Each structure stands twice: as structure tokens, then as C-alpha cells.
Amino acid sequence: MSSHAAAGTIDHHHDPSTSTGIPNKKLIMWTFLASDCMFFGALISTHLIYRLHPAPGSPSPKQIFSLELTSFSTFILLMSSLMMALAVTAIQKGNVKSMRWSLLTTIFFGAIFLGCQVYEFEEFVKLKNVTLTNSMFGTTFYTLTGTHGIHVAVGVFWLILMYVRSFQPHEAGRTFGWFFKNCLHITALVGAVLLSMFAVLGVVHTLHAGGTAGAYFASYLWMIAGFVGCVAVCIGFAQPKALSNFGEANAIDVESMGLYWHFVDIVWIVIFTAVYLIEYL
Amino acid sequence: MDAILKSDLQVKDVATETKSSVFWRPTAQTGLISWLTTVDHKKIGFLYGIFALFFFLVGGFEALLIRLQLMTPNGTVLTAQQYNTMFTMHGTTMIFLAIMPLSAAFFNFIMPLQIGARDVAFPRLNAFSLWTFVAGAIILNLGWFMSAGAPDAGWTGYAPLTSKAYTPDHSVDMWIMGLQLLGVASIAASLNFIVTIINMRAPGMTMMRLPVFTWMTLITAFLIVLSFPFITVALVEIMMDRLFGTSFFEVSGGGMPILWQHLFWVFGHPEVYILILPAMGIISEILPTFSRKPLFGYPIVVFSGASIGFLGFSVWSHHMFTTGMGTVATAAFSLATMAIAVPTGVKIFNWIGTLWGGHISMRTPMMFALGFVWMFMIGGFSGVMHSAAPADAQQQDSYFVIAHFHYVLIGGSMFALLAGIHFWFPLMFGRKIGEFWGKLSFWVIFAGFNITFFPMHFLGLNGMPRRTFTYDGNLGWNSANYIATIGALILGVGIFIYFAVMVYTYFKGEKVGKDVWDARTLEWSLPNPPPEYNYRVIPTVHARDAFWYMKQNQEQIAKEDATHAKEEAAHGGIHMPHQSIYPFVASLGMLIAGIGISVMDNDPTPGFWGKKIGVTMIGGVVMLVGIYFWALEGNGGYHLHPENDGDESNGKKPAKH
């Protein structure tokens, strides 16, 4: 595994150090995705099999689904894939700043998708009385879409890590001080995502319940304050004082993550079709 | 292990990497830390082998207890519950903790050497796979030390017997969690091997010049990554039933237990090919070497292996012929199962063709290899008998099935792995196992194995069901059972001899030089044992049986090596990966989380800090920390500049451990 010094521009489509020209990281990601395909295949099969053998008295999905909400979140996820692709193209051109913005938007859209999913689950449980255990439909639905949601959440977390990684200084700057700053940066971003999600969800619920403007700001003040605090930390840490060692050479990492993100998106298209749309045939 | 010859190397670049780093870069070459932090595929392979051989003995002990209980009708050696635990753990241990890791030991040690690589594509991921395997093994066996007892629902864990209602204690939880961790380990390792084989071959090593063992490694790895997700889902579903009260397999909630069987066997059938293909790969190396001829029909052997892998996904319901699937499904799976016999048979023909016209030398590896061919044939025939569904209606769940799969798993997989140990021992450890003792162990094992399992064909046809802790004396099963137990004891003696000789040879055996067997593949071109960096110069491959070609064309090879050596030195020398503790930490986290999920009870007043959730979360945090540090520490690495000569280590004292 001897390294070749990169002379001039990097060819992002061919890695001469491998037998096939495909970078190792890309190949392992593709193979992992093939495996994950089988994993979702088994879960989707389980769901479809039980939809073909419903127990008497089981809920009717058409009465439960809100196709508008799910279509909206599907669209959001597709947009996030677009943002992800932009991030990859940006870093392949060496444009770290543009990549950071694209990553942040991807995170943003991913978080919206997750928020919609949380909202949807809450509606189903509280209003439609579909829980994980009280019907076969609930069981397979939550397991399948929940597993997908976990994949999205892992992806969002990974995006956050990649974003913070893009600020990593060169060798000499990697002190303990930097390390704690690093962890704080991540925590702040995670906090920002979670707090904003909970705050928005809370606001929506309050609105539905007919609350007043004043009431909901009061209830969620601490969340909004926390969110603002986290954002402040992020902005603070995002000033690149020293040059980071993140550049075109790291495009392969972003590209691999992009593959994962696109996969999660495609799986969602399949789930959306096999779980939601199929009920309306 | 004498794998590192530091004395003749100049090491550069180590210091600058470690100074400013937050992350600990372990550099220990000896002692416990060196083992916990190693990323060297050879050491990792060795560790897989040690654990596998240990669990093989554990599984064998469980089998002996089973046979002692069944020696006579109405036996009293074990109670019903103890017996049920024994056969469950025997099956689970032998499959997941003995044969698979023993195969992994060879994948790790031998495969990179065979393709001319210096390590696998992701060395730390490799270490992670190893330690996660150990974590899974621990969780599977925790039950022995707990009141819940070890798992006792059969290695196939059929629902609803595994549901909370019928197995309320934690034994099945530990079985589930142990298998999940083993699945993670297997998938991670297989992803690594796939990338390594596809992407890290030496120049000139085209796919059709790969040694057959490496081909089988590749196909096995694909089988693992594509089939394990099914059992992962099945285990997740039964876990959810047990923990959260869902009804995946709970009929009162509308669940269908047959779904478990389908999911399990969609994994389970490829699993048996995972168990046999590496063995076939080993045999495909040994037979040519000891016949002094190339493998007969190499492309067909490779293609058959791929066909078996592919078709293996289409036959799973032949394990379910008696579940009332209906005539069409039964017929389809029956025919598909028969079809898969064709590529399997083709391999046997090609192995015979390899022997034909050769100069066969009957060394111990060859004896095991020939034993493999005979025993696997018999096991394959009883498999063909099973493929005929009407006949299977009588044979299923009887001792006939037990006879069949032990013939292919012991006579097949185990014989090949035992052959592989003898074959590659000189390469791995620089010592050769003595012929007399090797052959003696072979004959005792061969005799004991056949005496144990051949009568079981008749037992099955005489109506004895499997998984039964006792039987009455008036059914005509007495003599077959008695003989089988004697056979098992003989087999035990044979295994004991084999192990004793292997351990003795490791410490005091006859030291040998390079290429003891005048072999054909690249790994034999290395010193015994190979240095940490494997190849001083990456070889250029000109033909199949690359080493054979090298031996016939030594001048050409020497010239090439000299040129390449200069190029590599100009590029900065050999790049070696740093050792790392973080894969171990990540696996440790998974172990803790696994224990939390499977063993801990919810406190009577469940809360966020209840034991179950608490321990699981601690494990999760440790795992995340391990993974995060692993990502942050970066590739690192350092460079070596080996001397131009002096890699012939024979006679040189290897570095002390």
C-alpha cells in the first residue's frame, strides 16, 4: 500500500493504486449497500407478506396515512440528495466552503424529513391508535419505516461529523484543546438539530391544539434559547482560523457518504411505493 | 508468533506521527497490547484460529456428552433440559464459533499472501471483525454461568418456541444477541475481503489467475454480505417480539411462525455454502500441489463455485419440505436443489482429473484432502436423497439428516480445514508437523468419524427422530447408537492426537525452510514465517499458479524484482499501517451493549437508568467513542525500508515475543 504523491489535479474517477481503478472506500461502500439492500428487502417482504394476510379487525392504512405529509417529506428527502450531490461536486473541485454549505443544507433537509416522520408517528399513535404492538400493520410499518429513519438519523449524524471534520487542522494543530473544541462543535450541531426539531414539532402540536401565540413561545422558550446557543457555538467554531487539512483529497470520503445518502433516499422511494402508494391502487 | 523481523529493517517516520497526536499510537510488538491493537492480517488470522480451535473443542465436548447420553436407551447422563442445551450449543458453536472462524483464519492469513498484497484493504476493520466475533462468542456462552442456562431452542431457533411465552428466560435473548454480533463481525470481515480481492491484487494477477482458494474466499464473502441480512432481520423481529410485545411470530396477534423459517433459511442455506466453499478452496490448492499438476479445469471449478453461490439462494425451502407449502412450491425447490448438485459434482470430477496423470505424494495434507473427496461425495449423495421431497418427508428431522450434514461438515469442511492446517503450518510457523503423527491422527479421525455417523443413516431410516434426549430400547435403535458413541469416543481420541501434535509442533517441531511442498501459489514464495510486510517487493504475476511460473523463470523474475524494488524505495518504502486500540474499544462497546440488551432485566420501576437501558447505553457510548476515535485518528502509518537481501530467514533467530 505505498502511497503515490498526488501531482497536480486528482482524478476523482480513477484510483491508480487499485487493481480496478475504483477507490477502496467506494468499493466497500457499494458492497455494503448491496448488503443493506438485502436487509431492507427482508423488512419490506415482511411488511408485504403481512399486508397480504391481514388479521380480522386490522386497521385500514388508507384511513391512517396522510399522503400529503409523506409526499412532502419524500420531496424533502429527494432535495437533500440533490444537496448531497452538490456537496460532492464542490469538494471534488476543492471548494471546501461550498461543500460545507451544501452539507449543512443536506443536514437541514434530512432533519426536516426526520421531523416529519416523528410527527407522523405521533399522529398515528395518538390520533389513529396504531401502535407498535396493537396490530400487525403497526408492527411492520413502524419497524420498516423506523429502521429507515434510523438510517437517515445515522446519515445526518455522519454528515455532522463530516462537516466538523472539514475544520480539522493539520497535524501540528491537533492538540487536546482542538479535540475538545471538536467534540463541542459536534454536540452543538446535534443539539441545534434536535432542539429545532422538537421546538418546531412542539409549535405545530400547540397550533393544532389551538393554543395562543404567547403560550407556545413561553413553553418552548428554553428550546429556542438552546437552539440559538448551539447555533452561536457553531458559527463561532466555523471561523477557519488556521487552514484545515480538508481538501480535494478528501473527496472520496464525501463521495462515499454521498453514496450512502443516495441509497437511503432510493430505499425510501421503494418504501414509499410499497407501503404508502400501494394502498391506493 | 515470529512474524516480525525487525532486526534487518530500518524504520523511518514513526516518531513524527506520534508526537503531537491526541491519539495513542500503540507500538508494542510483544505482549497483550500488541495482540489487542494488532492490525496485521496474519496475527488476526492466528487469533481467529486460536479462538476457533478452542470453541471446536468446546463443541466437541458438547457432542461427546450428547453421544454418552444416547449410548443406551433410557440413558441418565443428562436430563432432558441439559440435553436440549447441549445439542443447541453444539450446533451453534460448531457452525459459528468453530468452522466459520477457522475459515476466517485462513481467509485472513493466506488470501492476501496469495494475491500479492501486504494486508487487507481496511486493517482496522479487520481487527474490529475479530474482536466483535469474540464479543459474540462471549455472549453466546454467557448462559453457562447464569441461572437462565445456555440457549436450548435448537440452533435453528424456530418460532414460537423461542417466543417469550415458551422460553421466558434470557437464554434465547443471549442466543439472539450473540448471533447478531457474529453477523456484524462476519459482514464487516467479508466487505473487507471483497475489496481486498477485487482491488489489491498484484500487477498481472487477473481474476482468472487467482488461486482457487482466493476465488472461494471471494464467493463466500459475497454469500455472507448478501445472506446475513436475512437472519439479522429475523433476529431483530424475534427480539422485538420478546422485548416489546410485537407479533411478528405471535399467532394471537396475527403473526405467522413460518415467516421465521423462511427468513432463517434464506440465510441458512447460503450459510451451508459459506461453510463448504472455503473448504473446497483449500482442497483445490492441496490436490494440485501434491499431484504436481495444475488444477484440472480451473475455469469450470471457479464457475461452479460461483454457480453454487448463486443457486444457493434459490433452494432454501428444501429445509421446509414438511411445512405444507403445497405441491408447486415443493416441486420447484426439489428441482432447484437437484440442480445445485450439478456444479458440486463437477468440482469432484475436476479434482479427480487433477489427480489423474500426476505424481501423487501421500503426505498428511493429501490424506485429509482425499478423505474430503470421499466423505463429501457420500454426504453429497445423502443430500441428493433429501432433494427428492417425498423421500425427505420420511428423512427430515431424523438421524438421516444428521448423518448427511455431518458427512458434509466434518467429512467435508472439517477435513479440509484440518488439511489446511497441516498444509500451511510450515508457511505460518516455520515448522512442519511430523508425517507419522499426522497420518495417525488422520486415520483415527477418519475411522472414528465414519463409525459415528455411518450408522446414523440407518437410524434415521429406522425412524429415530433428531433432537431427542432419549429413546426406548424396543425400537431397534440400540446397536446403532451404541456403535455411534464408540465412534465418537474414537473421533475424540483422534482429535486429541491431532491437537497434541499440532501444539507440540508449534513449540518444538521440525524447522523447515521455504516452500516445503514445492507448491504453486504466491504465498509459498515468502519466508517462513512471512515478515510483517509480507512482500519485500510486490511480485508481478505472469500466469495462474504464479509461484510455479516464478520457479520456472527465475531470471526474469529476479530482474523484475530488482526494478520494482528500486521503484518502491523511490516512492518512500513500504507503507505500514499503525496499530490501533479503537477497533477493540468499539467491539468492547458492542459487547457491553449486547449484554445490556440480552442479559439485564428491567428494574421493577423502569426508568431511564434502569439496568437494561443503562448498561445498553453505556455500551453504545463506548462503541461510539471507539468508532469516533478510529475515524479521527486517521490512517497514519509509517514507512519501512527492508534490506536488499536477508529475507531468507531460515536459520536466523526470529524476533523474541
Next chain:
Amino acid sequence: MRLATILSSAARWGRTVLAVGAVSLLSACDYNFWRMDGHQSTIKVEGPVARSQLEVFYVTCWVTLVIFILVGAVLAYASIKFKASTTAEEKAIPPEQGHGNPLIEIGLIGASILALVVIAIPTLKGIWYTYDVPEDRKADTYEVTATGYQWWFKFDYPSEQIAGAGALTTANELVIPAGRPVRVNLRTIDVIHSFWIPKLAGKVDMMPNRANHLWFQADQPGYYWGQCAEFCGDSHAVMRFRVIALGPKDFNDWLSQQTAPARDVAPPRVATQDAPKVQFASLRTFKQNETGHTAKYDISPLDAWKAQQFPEKGESVALIAQGKALFKEKACLSCHEVRGHGYAGISGPSLTHFGSRSTLAGALLENNTEQLHRWIHNPESVKAGNKMAKGYIDNNIKLTTEDEVALVAYLQSLK
């Protein structure tokens, strides 16, 4: 070095031991492990379904035997002929490096496929034949339902409806008409079981939430052994059953006897003193997992079963009455049915005509006084984990020897 010498002599000694051991092994038992003519034989079949399955098996045997002989011969020949006879030959210049022969390959693949086609055709025929009763026999078919419980079998006869009680129910011994197809609906109340009578038919599983069935026919009247063939928990190994096939007259007699309510033993016309206490031998201690069958039972089990249909000699009326009362007092009725005596439990086997069965406890023990006493005294020791033992604990049932003796007498009177 010394160790090696010791080991060498041990090896020589070991070889002698092996030889001696082999001889003594052969003489110790009647070394007939290859005989397949036991009670659960799949070779000595006695019905068309099992026969059809056996024929498919024989086809596979012949085909694989031929292949084994051919391939084995070539393998053996090659191993011997091409063995290097001297070390010099081993190291000699290797022979011509052959790489393969496509013609041979294709030929062998073709031959393999042909051999498999030979197996496939009878296989497909057999799959269709054994799946369900052939059309032309459907009218003559007798239908029963078998339900698997941990660890016994319930049998229902839907065509024998009893006024006010539903279908005729019995347990563990399935009595059927000989010479007629019998279609069994397979159900289970708990986990997966499997219904296997090797001499009559291959098994089919009893799966929860799944309507499986199998069919078979007993050509002649006879007594057949069966066993559960899917691991179902602690006592799977001792979940057994019997099938008794009877000629038309015998079968009708049996049905009349079974559909009648439970037998009452009339008190003697002549008044007696206080009922003589019939002394049973006190219960001996049984070894763990001791067999529950006597050797004489195997001599002619069908005759023994027929004899079982008639009342025991020396029935004690008073003891039976005592047992009948105890059956209620000790809460046996909460699980067991005795139709006609007012006992209607459903979670355990029906005992209405228990006395007419040749076996008990899931066909594990012979139905005689000693074994019945053994079972009632301590069910857990006979069948680990069984529900009756749990019932004793849950209902706080305590039985004295006198109680047990009376219950035995009562149960044995239920012919």
C-alpha cells in the same frame, strides 16, 4: 525425545487396543445397526403413502449408488495408479501440465443432469400423490383432526358428533379404519409439532396459524408407532403416539364404545361388608428416565390393545367410587374431561375412555397399574416440564398413596 518414544509405544499399544475394542464392540451388541425393521421403520412400510415415498427413496439410492461406484472407482484407481512410489519420483520433473478437457467436462455435466432427471420424474409424481387423497378415493376417506400440545396429541373425529358434546375426542392413540384413506387435519395449540407415523407416511408439521394436513392409509389392521418430529421443548423426545387400524366391524364397535359416555361400574348385587381394601403393591422407586414398557408388550401389541378394551379383572367397586370422588376433589377435572361423569376440563387429554388405551403420558408409558401409579405420583419425574406437574403446584394438589391407588382404579375402569 523421551516423550516421542513414550508416544510411539503408546501408539503401538493404542492400535492393539483399537483392534481389541473393535472386536469386543462387535461382540458386545448384536452389531446389526444396518437393520431397519423396527416399529418406526420407514423401510418396512404398511401403507401406500409411505410406500410411494420409499419408492422415490429407492430411485435415489440406485442412482447415487451407480454414480458412487463409477466415480469412486475412478478416484480409487487414480489415487493408486498415480501414486509416486519413490521419493525420487515425488521430486521428479512433473508430468505434462494438463489444464483441463472441455469435452470431458461437458460430457460429465450432461451425464449428471441425466441422472438427476431420472430422480426428478418419480419425485414429481410422488409429490402430487402424497400431497392429498387421490380423487378416486376421496369418497371413501375418513377424516380426523390431530392437534399437537406440549407434549401430547389430541385427536378429534368430526364425523362422530355426540349430542351436547361436539365431536368425539380422544388422545394419544389414533384409532382408524384399516384399508381406507385417512385424512388428518394438523393443528397445534402452542408451538410447532410434527406428526410422524413412519410405517404409514412421511411427516407433516403442525404449525400455528396454518392449516396443514396429511393423508395416509393403513393397508391392514395393525398397531403402529408414531412420534413428534419437530423439536417442541423439554419433553419433545417423549411426545409419542400410536395409530391403531381396525377392520370395519372392529372399528364400528370401537366408535360405539367411545361415543358412549364414561363407564360406570355397578355395585355388586349382594351387599358386602365395608369394601375390602384392595392392596396394590406399594410404588417402587423408578430410576431417572426408566423405561415404561414391558418386553412382553411388544410381542403382539394389537392383541394387547384389544384386550385392553375389556374391564380389568378384580375391579374394586368401592375403590373406583373413591377414585371418582377424588377426581373431582383433587381438581383433576379442571384439566381433564370425563364425559358422562360431569368432568369437562379441556386443557389436558380427554380421559373418558382412558382405560381402553394401551399407553399413557403421550404413549410413553404402558397403561398398567404400576406405570399409571408412577405417572400420577410424580409426573415431573417422567416428563420434564409437563403441564400436569405444574398443575399440581398451581392447584396445591397433594396425594397420599391411598388417593393414588383409588385414582388408578377409577381411571383403569374407564373402558
